[in-house]
Amino acid sequence: MQYSKDMFEFIPKEEKNYNRVVRPSLTYGQDVWRMLRKNKLAMGGLVFLIIIILAAIFGPMLSKYSYTAQNLDFADIGPSAQHWFGTDKFGRDLFVRVLEGARISLTIGFVASALSVFIGILYGGISGYFGGTVDNIMMRIVEAIYAIPMTIYVILIMVVLRGGLNSIIIALTISFWVTMARIVRGQIISLKEQEFVLAAKTIGASPLRIILKHLIPNCLGPIIVTLTLSVPDAIFQEAFLSFIGLGIAPPLASWGSLASDALGGYQLYPYQLVFPALAISLTMLAFNLLGDGLTYALDPKTRR
Template sequence: MTNSAEKIPKHQFEPAPKTNLESEKIERPQISATKDAWLRVRKNKGALVSIAVLLFVIVMAIIGPYLSPHDGYEQNVTRANLPPRVPVLEDMGIFDGSHEVGGVEENKYKDLNIEEYYWFGTDSLGRDLFTRVWLGTRVSLYIAILAAVIDMIIGVTYGLISGFKGGQVDNVMQRILEVISGIPNLIVVILMLLILKPGILSITIAMVITGWIGMARVVRGQSLKLKDQEYILASRTLGSSNGRLLFKHLLPNLSGVIIINTMFTIPSAIFFEAFLSFIGIGLQAPEASLGTLIEEGYQTFQFLPHLMIIPCIVICIILITFNLIGDGLRDAFDPKMRD
């Protein structure tokens, strides 16, 4: 009987050359946590579309007021309450400056021999609504940036110190937090009005006082959870200082939670400003914000619905895009969502 091993060529039994490192070669390149999260965000179509729409809104808030030949603060009562009129679209029978009043269709542009175009129409004082909408959007974006900065600086710092120190320091800091959180934002704004005039400054101070509480609580809870992990204890054993533990180990591992919480805080802050302006304790005339525009349009909604509908659409777009981006970032940074 022939031995089966003789049928196998001898060169197949030779060991691999010592210089051959193919067996240790990593086929997939190593990527950072940030890049890994971005790769997963790219798979979320809703988040990508929201980012594109939000970028468009930001660009329009910057350049929009300069696109219109009409000033957003200039009053001309002879051109009050004009409906939208847009070039090209008027040839299709839409946005041609005509609207129905008392069951009768009329065109004020033709009646007053107005040759200019008001893309979003005018308000009750003849001011260009297109310019004022994008001026109001600037205020909303300012509130968004302010809310993010407050969360990042005050909320994260307060929560990190409270959670990392623990013990008596944590107890004292949490009692202070409970006292501050017991005061509603609206009460803080009203108290600011006793000292300052109604406007963006009073809203800013109110947000600085109470707007960071949610972030501080989230960061504090995560810090309590992470500070006893093995890698933190190992780093402490090796002699790392508290600053290195905070900024080298804790903060990078909290970045996902911080970004997600900030993206969900921003819509609430924008809505808070719009609500204050709507009830009359936010921005005051002639300044424009989406809240004041909605309040002005609300008074004539049955006759001139575009005065309220257009700013409502813009603020809804901003709120929806931030929420969808927050959902996408939450899925991207959540380890349980890894595929």
């Protein structure tokens, strides 16, 4: 068959661009960041957290005061140009101690949450993937731990381990992994019957590889959100333990221990209580705002 120009019709330029993809292709991470940037409250929380982390890292190093140095001649002095947050009963600069407290509190929050996420992912992944008897036994253990109020056995663990930074991290890790395990288990159960899991089984992938390489990456949304919300919970638990005398031991300072030290004289020197309490409150608020923003940004149903 012979073809000629008369047999064809040229499409106008406007019609050719109808199906043109105007928006550039984005990766999952880029799309999440795009959605997160639209949430001003979440971005405000993220900026505040970056500032407080940088201040905790570099602030004590750049200050001319030490968080342990005592000078009784300057005891209980209110906020001034020389001491921005005032001094405590031993004449120690409260601004440096709040920054040092941020180091301790944030370290506990991040490390305890990261360890609990690691344990919870493995435990929940194995339980959800294998199911049956394995799932029943593993979940009965989780339910037994979950039935006891977290504060009670955290306090018991702290009494046995006799306080300290490592002891607090261990106690919080033991108590926090349960929630992550239940979340991951639920996600794995909903995903393990999908076609991509069947394809992985067909090519001979081991159960551990399927869990780590195929199922866990598809659960990252809930995992990241839970991690973001568990950090302020760990900070608050540490502050509570330090407040009742089971946390950080002197001369180390955390926000909870600073608040505990200031409690006796808060009527005469309220600033000693206000600044560490404000640091705890603002940090927890920032984490919660960021967590709420990530909840929407990581949900495919809300992304446009």
